[in-house]
Amino acid sequence: MSGFGVPDSIDVVIEVSSATKRYGSKTAVDNLSFTVRPGHVTGFLGPNGAGKTTTLRMILGLDAPTAGSTTVSGVPFRTHRRGLRHLGALLDAHHVHGGRSGTAHLSALARSNGIPLRRVDEVLQEVGLTDVARRRVGGYSLGMKQRLGIATALLGDPPVLIFDEPINGMDPEGVLWVRHLFRRLAAEGRTVFLSSHLMTEMENTADELIVIGQGRLIAAEPLSRFAARSTRLSVVLRTPQAAELAAVLTAAGAQVEPDVPDGVGRLAVTGLPADRIGVLAFDNKIVLHELTPRTASLEEAFMELTADSVEYLAGQQR
Ligand SMILES: Nc1ncnc2c1ncn2[C@@H]1O[C@H](COP(=O)(O)OP(=O)(O)OP(=O)(O)O)[C@@H](O)[C@H]1O
Numbered sequence: 001m002s003g004f005g006v007p008d009s010i011d012v013v014i015e016v017s018s019a020t021k022r023y024g025s026k027t028a029v030d031n032l033s034f035t036v037r038p039g040h041v042t043g044f045l046g047p048n049g050a051g052k053t054t055t056l057r058m059i060l061g062l063d064a065p066t067a068g069s070t071t072v073s074g075v076p077f078r079t080h081r082r083g084l085r086h087l088g089a090l091l092d093a094h095h096v097h098g099g100r101s102g103t104a105h106l107s108a109l110a111r112s113n114g115i116p117l118r119r120v121d122e123v124l125q126e127v128g129l130t131d132v133a134r135r136r137v138g139g140y141s142l143g144m145k146q147r148l149g150i151a152t153a154l155l156g157d158p159p160v161l162i163f164d165e166p167i168n169g170m171d172p173e174g175v176l177w178v179r180h181l182f183r184r185l186a187a188e189g190r191t192v193f194l195s196s197h198l199m200t201e202m203e204n205t206a207d208e209l210i211v212i213g214q215g216r217l218i219a220a221e222p223l224s225r226f227a228a229r230s231t232r233l234s235v236v237l238r239t240p241q242a243a244e245l246a247a248v249l250t251a252a253g254a255q256v257e258p259d260v261p262d263g264v265g266r267l268a269v270t271g272l273p274a275d276r277i278g279v280l281a282f283d284n285k286i287v288l289h290e291l292t293p294r295t296a297s298l299e300e301a302f303m304e305l306t307a308d309s310v311e312y313l314a315g316q317q318r
Pocket residue numbers: 023026027028046047048049050051052053054055197
């Protein structure tokens with residue numbers, strides 16, 4: 001048992017099956033299928049407008065799919081017996097009445113969902129808002145509103161948690177805190193599903209990844225596998241005999257390019273490891289001044305993978 005009344009045999013908690021959502025002629029989500037399992041932080045990644053929020057809204061039963069289906073622990077979420085006590089979500093941190101205090105907001109939700117009121121103080125403490133709990137939410141910063149949204153999601157002590165762009169507006173200390181929180185929630189056996197348009201946010205938080213672009217699935221796999229598959233290893237080197245070495249390496253099967261336009265004698269090599277390049281240079285009596293293995297960042301890999309599916313590029317509509 002996971003400790004939340006969810007038997008281990010139910011390994012798939014969130015299931016999206018061939019879900020499509022159209023708004024008029026716009027297809028926001030296009031025949032999308034994936035599953036999310038307990039005990040992991042699963043990152044839901046895609047550029048702006050990729051369809052993440054629409055997918056989360058379908059999972060939460062706030063939008064009906066045009067075709068296909070979504071379930072939480074085997075049933076459509078709207079029909080779920082335990083509601084907020086089974087799934088907590090943060091969709092839009094601004095979606096709180098600004099005239100209420102944090103305490104009043106959480107207390108009202110606790111009452112209407114049959115959650116003991118002592119949970120209000122517990123979650124306020126958990127997210128670090130105890131000192132401002134009696135102040136009007138309208139005066140909260142975005143980071144504080146995000147914390148209140150996280151407190152709301154945690155209120156029912158649910159085994160399933162969904163967060164849409166939870167790190168937006170948080171300061172570096174908040175980002176660190178939220179990462180630890182998500183990892184701890186997953187380690188407790190909960191299902192943690194969080195969306196972001198930034199790979200850097202996922203790199204240190206998620207262990208599973210669902211990547212989408214223009215409403216379609218691009219990848220669904222452990223982050224480590226995604227990283228291994230998509231980051232290209234290259235070697236940067238500097239030599240006074242660039243043309244000669246380029247010919248030797250190309251003949252050995254490598255791809256060779258100038259590293260930077262003005263970097264005289266600097267080459268970027270893919271397809272051969274650094275030690276092999278060193279041996280080839282030595283065998284051909286070519287002098288090396290530098291030989292540095294380099295891994296493309298995960299962010300670069302993600303941008304490359306989703307480049308074709310970005311709706312807006314540097315202010316110009318595609
Ligand atoms: N109610 C709606 N009516 C019309 N189009 C919509 C509606 N909701 C979303 N869309 C469109 O569907 C596409 C997907 O939007 P969605 O908000 O799901 O993307 P997202 O990945 O969450 O992006 P972001 O990170 O910018 O929120 C976008 O092109 C958006 O303009």
